[in-house]
Amino acid sequence: xxxxxxxxxxRKLYKLGYMVNANRFYKHQKSTSRRxxxxxxxxxxxxxxxxxxxxxxxxxxxxEAQLKESSLGVKMNxxxxxxxxxxxLKERFEKLCVEFFTTAIAEGYNIKPEQQERAAMMLxxxxxxxxxxxxxxxxHAA
Numbered sequence: 001x002x003x004x005x006x007x008x009x010x011r012k013l014y015k016l017g018y019m020v021n022a023n024r025f026y027k028h029q030k031s032t033s034r035r036x037x038x039x040x041x042x043x044x045x046x047x048x049x050x051x052x053x054x055x056x057x058x059x060x061x062x063x064e065a066q067l068k069e070s071s072l073g074v075k076m077n078x079x080x081x082x083x084x085x086x087x088x089l090k091e092r093f094e095k096l097c098v099e100f101f102t103t104a105i106a107e108g109y110n111i112k113p114e115q116q117e118r119a120a121m122m123l124x125x126x127x128x129x130x131x132x133x134x135x136x137x138x139x140h141a142a
Contacts, residue, residue: 025051062118065125086128093124 013019013036022035052060097120101111111119 062122086131089131090124090128093127094120097123 022033024033101116
C-alpha cells in the first residue's frame with residue numbers, strides 16, 4: 001500500500017469523524033497523537049479516564065466519592081440515627097488507623113503523611129461499609 005493511499009484514507013476518516021487529534025501522551029512528544037473513534041456514543045471523559053494511571057484513578061475516585069458524600073449530606077441535611085452511628089464508627093476506626101501508623105513509624109517503618117491520611121480514610125470507609133452490609137444481611141435473613 002502506498003503512502004498516498006494511506007493519507008487519502010486517513011483524510012476520509014477525519015472528515016467522517018472516525019479519527020481525531022488527541023492530546024500528547026507525554027510532555028516532549030514531537031509527533032501528533034491520533035485517536036480512532038469506534039463508537040460515537042463514547043464520551044470524551046471516559047477516554048480521558050482510561051489514560052490515567054491506577055494511582056490517578058484512585059485519587060480521582062476518592063475525590064468524587066467525597067464530593068458525592070458531601071453533596072448528599074447537604075441535600076438530606078438530617079442524618080438518621082443509623083448514619084450518625086456509622087459516622088462515629090468511621091471516626092473511631094480512623095483514629096485507630098492513625099494510632100497504628102504512628103506506632104509503625106515509631107518502630108522504624110516508613111509511610112508518607114499523605115498516604116497515611118488517605119489510607120486511614122479509605123480503610124475506615126471500607127470497614128464501615130462492611131459493617132453496614134453485615135447488618136443489612138441480618139435484616140434480610142430475619
